[in-house]
Amino acid sequence: MSTYEYYKEMFAEIPRPFALVDLDMLDDNARAISRAAGGKKVRLASKxxxxxxxxHRILDSDPMFQGIMCYTATEAVFLAEQGFDDLLLGYPQWQSEAVRSIVNLVSEGRSITLMVDSVEHVEHIEQFAKQQSTVMPLCIDLDMSVHYPGLHFGVWRxxxxxxxxxxxxxxxIIGSPWLRLDGIMGYEAQVAGVGDHAARKYVKNTLVRWLKSRSIIEAAKRRQEVVERLNALEIRLRFVNAGGTGSLDSSRKEAWVTEITxxxxxxxxGLFDHYASFRYKPAAAYAIEVVRIPKAGIVTCMGGGYTASGTADKDKLAKPYLPEGLELFSLEGAGEVQTPLRLPAHVQLDLGDPVFFRHAKAGELCERFKVLYAVSQGRIVGEYATYRGMGECFL
Structure with a gap:
């Protein structure tokens, strides 16, 4: 595990704020994810x-990593321009120009699949496919949330x-000469994206684990039923997509699943610190600078208020990472222009020192920075451009 001094020395000449990706940890995580997939292909979630x-680095590291799940049509066009193929839109697209752009790429021979969950989606896409005389591959999104009296466990998709x-x-879909059913997706977000090992929350953790176990059973039943029904209609799918990082250990057990996202x-x-079944290494972080020392035991840094999307609770705040033991103040949190931190007794920071944070979510960090400084074996070995650094902002 990397230490504060390891990163501080490496980035001594880099102006703050900055973001980094530790390639040694990234590669370790990639190997762990490949193993956890249990022989299933892994599609990368670009968001x-x-x-x-x-x-590129992940896809080139292991043949088990195949394809990308995109989040917007404009992003899919951008990635196609960068040479990526086998792109699956994870969310339905409606804007006419966006749909038309994807159909145009498919007509040129690119492998891009659009997501649908209604007849209206299908008919909307069909008109552009017909205009281009192109057979458009589609994927149907199967809901995986579960319902109990007074409780919707999952996301509204x-x-x-x-x-x-x-x-x-x-x-x-099968009644149209311009459409092809390419795959089925079912994202059990309540399994993949909900932590069940939060500190000092035994009752909640126990309940979440029970709900997850029930969700895993239900998700498998739903996917199996639709695959068997489609087989009975002699419809052969190119892929059956399931899960996310947090559900690799369960999604891989379904024989009918061909790939996991x-x-x-x-x-x-940071949110991945709260799972009982796995632990990956913190490969991405950002640094801000100490600019004030209000009193002994407290420092104030410039900026740092990079809050994650989702429910507005403290789990979505960035987490002080290095030096270890720093704490945010409950009445201020991480701020737009300044972030005060309480220091443990064994830590002393001076003006100009960096403080390293981990974002609560993964890709959202890249919307704040143009590059990720790539580090390996104690050295900065490159600068990896983010979407923002390439002049792109999709959501």
Missing amino acids: SIRSVDVL SPVHSWEGMYPIVER AGSGFYAP
Whole structure:
């Protein structure tokens, strides 16, 4: 594990703030994710990486990493321009120009699949496919949330909960000469994206683990049913996509799953500290600078308020990383222009010293910085451009 002095010395001449990716940890995480997938292909979730250089590095590291799950059509066009192929849009796209741009690329021979979860999505895409005389591959998003009295456990994504809800979409796709059913996706977000090992929250952790265990069973049943129904109709899918980094150990057990999506685990952001079943290495971080010392035991840094999306709670705040033991103040948190920190007794920081943080989520960190300083074996070995550094901002 890297230490404060290790990074401080390495970045002594780099102006703050800056972001870094530790390639040694990134590579270790990639190997661990490949093993955890249990022989399944792993599709990279670009929203959790947001750097062309990092995407290339991971895809080139292991043949088990194949394809990318994008989050917008404009991002998919950008990645296609960078030479990536086998792109799956993880979310439905509606803007006409965006859909048309994807159909145009498919007409040129690129492998890009659009996501749908309604007949309306299908018919909207069909008109552009027909205009271009192009057969457009589609993927149907199968909802994986579960419902209990007074509790919706999962995220609000697709309205398709079962084969009965999926069949009208399937029927519409196979009835069109301009469309092809390419795959099925089911993202069990409540398994992959919810921590179950939070400190001092035994009751909540126990409940979440129980809910997860029930969700895993239900997700497998739903996926198996739709795959068997499609097989009965002699529809052969190119892929059946499941899960995320947090559900590799369960999604890999389903025989009908051909690939698992993973993204956050490569950087291992702060939220990934709260899982009982795995632990990856903190490969991404950012540094801000001490500019004030209000009193003994307290320093104030410039900037640092990089809060993650989602519910507005303290889990979405960036986490002080190095030196170890620093704490945010509950009444200020990480601020837009300054961040005060309480120091443990054994830590002393001076004006100009860096403080390293980990973002709560993975790829969102890249929206704040143009480059990730790539480090390995105690040296800065390169600068990996982020999407922002390449002049792109998709969401």
